[in-house]
Amino acid sequence: MDISAEGSDAAAERGEEYLTLDALCEIAKLLTGASDPIAHMPAVFGVLASFMGLKHGALALLQEGAPGESSRNARHINPYVVAATASGGPVSADCRAIPAQAARHVFRNGVSLVSCDIVDEFGADALPPGLEDKYQALIAVPIRDQANSPFVLGVLCAYRGLRDNGARFLDTDLRVLNMVAAVLEQSIRFRRLVARDRDRIVQEAREAIRAAAEATSAAPAELPAAELDGVIGSSAAIQRVIGQIRKVAGTHTPVLLRGESGTGKEVFARALHALSDRRDRPFIKVNCAALSQSLLESELFGHEKGSFTGAVQQKKGRFELADGGTLFLDEIGEISLEFQAKLLRILQEGEFERVGGSRTLKVDVRLVTATNKDLERAVANGTFRADLYFRICVVPIVLPPLRERKEDIGPLAQGLLERFNKRNGMKKRLHPSAISALAECNFPGNVRELENCIARVAALSPESVIHADDLACHHDHCLSADLWRLQTGGASPVGGLAQGPLELPVLGSRPPAPAAPEGAAAPPASPARPAPLDSEAAEREALIEAMERAGWVQAKAARLRGMTPRQIGYALRKHNIRVEKF
Structure with a gap:
């Protein structure tokens, strides 16, 4: 007996086992947590090829529709598409990445298939393009729908070369592909559920907004805008927002206020609370961007005495303080992924524990959130949880920027000047020329910038009447004009939604590049490396x-x-x- 040969064979087997474990570890890293698992499949096939020698991997998926309907039709037509291959994807079903007979067999029967003679069983056309060696084995496994176990969502396949005793790897190959299929099943099912929930919520939000707009147009003079808790303006854009606020105020539905920085999201949140049946209960606000993750958790959930250094006494969190009332979370798009998971629980169950505590507390809180970030793009990029997005974005209300309601600039400026006079004991007033000059500004900082402009000119004006010549823009000292000149295309010094119109991209898709203005010259070439395309x-x-x-x-x-x-x-x-x- 050759002991050295046996030892070398055992070492080789252990090395193959380690490579298999490494391959599964790398594949799990690629697929778990991916917002679009299908886009990562070429990389998964690359891992299978590099670590295990499985070549020409392909993934076939049933076309979108009800699982039962698709599976029944699979007996009569070819309803699947090749969603990914080792070289990319998607491609048409007749690309020969996977033999059509093999795909139909797995879709119909729901069992794995291993063929050691592809040409004899499926014909010469069954070999994928570019594979010259016909001594190949095909391994194809089903991707099941766990909710309806008889139904098959897709087929995962790969090829193994049979030369040099390659058949001895087939059992391991089959087990590995079944493991990858199990991970894919969870990812694909979650992706489809997210897409369906997104479409449903977007449709419900559109219907709610349309109903609010119809109610506002039917009774436009029901209550002046100025009576809506400090909201000033009579433009059509602001009237639409007021109609939406009135419509949802009487419900307990979570509201997400969208808009550029300075559009008055807190003012509208207070108005929403004042119109609701919770008006006699607390209105609590928290700026999520102003606190670190640990401080934010303590502020929202509270803490027990001694739970951390400096916790000298028990403290109630903002959720407890807002019990029965409204909690306004500003800059919700700035919280970390870890804290998003903690926030999701209280939104789902209405219960939480204080930091360092073990007693579960229940609260009844109306949640109003606000952000100037494109949350849809953040969900697609994986920086914002999709399940949390669907919890807070039930009724999204987009606040228009000041440049889209310039007829409101005059009344707003008058109201802001009255507030300045009251605080400072002055009696300044605006000349019509000053109001006209203000109406020509774009105000990328919106109402907050207008307030600063009024405060600056009122403080520096030598007379009681403020004329157009007193404004900073007439002396080339206007920050608004400088910021507006810097804003081009998708770039904005203000950031957030000021970069462009709010769009709702499909999850996993890439946002389109901003188009250059018509007639504008092409930008000069940059010496830096060009931006990657995918x-x-x-x-x-x-x-x-x-x-x-x-x-x-x-x-x-x-x-x-x-x-x-x-x-x-x-x-x-x-x-x-x-x-x-x-």
Whole structure:
């Protein structure tokens, strides 16, 4: 007996087991938490090829529709599409990435298929393009719908070369593909549920907004805008918002106030509370961007005595203080993913524990949130939880920027000046020329910037009457004009939704690039590296940048990227990046 040969065979088997575990670990990292798992499938196929030798992977999915309907039709037509391949995707079903007979067999029967003679069973056309060696085995496994176990959502397949005793890997290949299919099933089902919930909520929000607009147009003179708790304006844009506020105020539905910075989101939140049946209960506000995650948790949920250094006594959180009333969370788009999970529980169950406490508390709070960020894009990018988005964005109300309601600038300026006079014991007033000059400004900072402008000119004006010549814009000292000149296309010095119109992109899709103004000259070429076109290109560019910063030392680049040297080595091979030698 050759003991050394047995030892080498055992070592080889252990090495193959480790490669299989490494492959599953890398695949889990790619798929878990991905907002669009289908977009990561080419990278998954790359891992299977690099670690296990499984080539020409492909993923076929049933077309959108009811699972039962799609599965019944699968016996008569070809309802699936090839959603991803090792080289990209999606492609048409007749691209030969997966044999049509094999795909139909798995879709119909819901069992895995292993074919060691593809040409004999399915014909020469069953081999994928570019695969010259016909000695290949096909492994195809079903991706099931756990809610309806007889139904199959998709088929995952890959090819194994049979030369050099490749058939001995088929059992392991089948187990690995079944594991990947199980992870994919969860991701695909969640993706479809998110898409359906998104469409439903968007449709409900549109219907609520349309009903509010109809109610406002039917009775436009029911109550003047000035009586809506400090809201000043009579433009059509602000009247639409007031109609929506009136419509939803009598319900307990969560409201998300959208708008650029300075559009008065807190004013409208207070108006919403004043019109509701909770008007006699507390209105509590929290600026989420002004507090760190640990402080925000203590502020919202409270803490017990001794729960951390400095907690010398028990403190009630804002949720407790707002019990029976309204809680206004401003800048909701700035909270971290970790805190989003904690916030989600109280929104779902209405219960929480104080920091350092074990007693569960229940509260009844009407939640009003506000943000100037594009939350839909944040959900698509994975920086904002989709389930939390659907909880807070039940009725979104978009507040118009001041430049879209310029007829309100005059009354607003008068009201802000009266407030300034009351606070400072003055009797300043605006000349009509000053009001006309203010109405010509774009005010990228909106009402907040107008308030600053009024306070500045009222404080510096030598006379009791403020004329147009007293305004900063007549002396080339206007910050508003400077900011507006800097705002071009999708770039804005103000940030947030001031960058452009609010759009609702499909989850997992990339936002379209802003179009250049008609007749404008093309921008000069930048010496910097051009922006990547997709996530794969972005990852490759980031990897090259890290390697250049590290002097092409993989260990240093791994520390910069928060990866291990082995992961860096795999990423370099995956993106075909040649390592510079010095």
